[in-house]
Amino acid sequence: MANSTTNAALIAGSIALAISGASTLQTAEAAAKEKCYGISLAGQNDCAAGPGTTCAGTSTVDYQGNAWTLVPAGDCLKYGAEDQVAEFELPEDRVGSLEQLDRDLPTS
Amino acid sequence: MLTLDSFQHDAALALNDPTRQSPQNIAGRTIEGSSRRFNIYRNNRAGSLLESLQGTYPVLHKLLGDDFFRTAARQYIDESPPSGPVLSEYGERFGDFIQRLPGVSKYPYLNDVAKLEWQRLQSYHAADDAVLFPAVLQTIEPSTLLASRFTPHSAAHLIESRWAIGSLWSSTQEPDGSQVNLSQAENVLITRPQFDLQLQLVSSDGAMFMRQLCNGVTIEQAATHCLSVNANFDTGTHLQGLMGMGAFSQIIH
Numbered sequence: 001m002a003n004s005t006t007n008a009a010l011i012a013g014s015i016a017l018a019i020s021g022a023s024t025l026q027t028a029e030a031a032a033k034e035k036c037y038g039i040s041l042a043g044q045n046d047c048a049a050g051p052g053t054t055c056a057g058t059s060t061v062d063y064q065g066n067a068w069t070l071v072p073a074g075d076c077l078k079y080g081a082e083d084q085v086a087e088f089e090l091p092e093d094r095v096g097s098l099e100q101l102d103r104d105l106p107t108s
Numbered sequence: 109m110l111t112l113d114s115f116q117h118d119a120a121l122a123l124n125d126p127t128r129q130s131p132q133n134i135a136g137r138t139i140e141g142s143s144r145r146f147n148i149y150r151n152n153r154a155g156s157l158l159e160s161l162q163g164t165y166p167v168l169h170k171l172l173g174d175d176f177f178r179t180a181a182r183q184y185i186d187e188s189p190p191s192g193p194v195l196s197e198y199g200e201r202f203g204d205f206i207q208r209l210p211g212v213s214k215y216p217y218l219n220d221v222a223k224l225e226w227q228r229l230q231s232y233h234a235a236d237d238a239v240l241f242p243a244v245l246q247t248i249e250p251s252t253l254l255a256s257r258f259t260p261h262s263a264a265h266l267i268e269s270r271w272a273i274g275s276l277w278s279s280t281q282e283p284d285g286s287q288v289n290l291s292q293a294e295n296v297l298i299t300r301p302q303f304d305l306q307l308q309l310v311s312s313d314g315a316m317f318m319r320q321l322c323n324g325v326t327i328e329q330a331a332t333h334c335l336s337v338n339a340n341f342d343t344g345t346h347l348q349g350l351m352g353m354g355a356f357s358q359i360i361h
Contacts (some may be wrong), residue, residue, distance in 0.1 A: 011331040011343045012250040018344025019245045 123153050157185045160195040165225045167280045217271035227265045231298045234263035237357035239301045242348045254328040258321045259358035263300035266318050274309045301354030317346045
């Protein structure tokens with residue numbers, strides 16, 4: 001019982017402290033930015049790759065029949081690359097997915 | 109006798125399944141011509157669903173590459189056709205589908221990225237609730253406040269991931285996004301306080317508090333739970349932070 005009273009007092013005190021600074025309540029945005037790390041928000045974009053980049057460059061094969069042996073286009077997934085833990089490592093070469101494609105093809 | 113009902117039924121089946129014959133009784137200059145013309149509708153259907161998935165999952169599209177994405181999307185469309193006419197409600201399980209594909213197991217975060225994208229879309233279309241801002245806390249007696257509960261804002265949604273999906277999402281919004289250490293767990297709070305979606309990373313403490321409050325317990329109960337997990341849990345900071353982002357729409361005494 002004493003414990004829950006202590007907790008209630010602690011919680012109430014913490015809230016009181018947070019809201020006592022009137023300046024922190026001025027705008028929602030201010031509060032949000034103060035307490036959190038913002039993630040920039042921009043318009044949705046499509047695959048940035050155009051002709052000559054890797055996203056477009058992998059399209060030399062008609063994937064229809066053997067689609068599920070593919071790995072995702074390597075360079076589009078640059079985020080997991082190199083210095084990441086082993087689980088994220090892409091095939092040694094950035095064109096690795098194309099090489100894997102050959103290897104993994106069903107032998108029909 | 110041909111009824112409108114049976115014709116629509118046949119036409120819908122044939123639209124969804126290219127291996128079926130085009131429906132009888134459709135007119136064209138020639139029989140072959142009518143079949144070819146029907147294929148235009150098939151193509152329009154597949155094309156619009158593909159574009160819809162691409163519009164819903166732009167980051168997934170970027171990460172997977174156009175060819176892989178389109179191939180996967182076509183397969184998904186075949187396996188999981190829409191159950192309703194609203195495109196913004198189509199594709200919820202696309203991330204699960206992607207994650208199950210061979211070759212994707214190396215990228216275990218993709219499903220969580222998909223969840224983030226899906227939830228952004230749902231939050232975008234959520235009801236225009238008024239946001240409960242932290243200033244309201246000053247108007248409530250402390251004892252009343254502790255016994256109060258929150259109603260989550262319709263557009264507020266928390267995604268807890270083992271991977272750095274918020275940072276990854278963010279980095280894809282720029283042409284030369286920075287490298288992301290994906291193995292860092294992140295909690296992403298999506299809100300829409302006014303018209304624009306906001307994404308914020310919240311700490312594990314903040315996420316735990318949010319989850320508690322969304323379960324409908326009182327502020328005191330939620331905070332007590334968090335304090336039992338982390339004795340340094342700072343109720344005031346997190347309450348104010350979550351409210352400031354637009355996580356709640358109502359407080360109930």
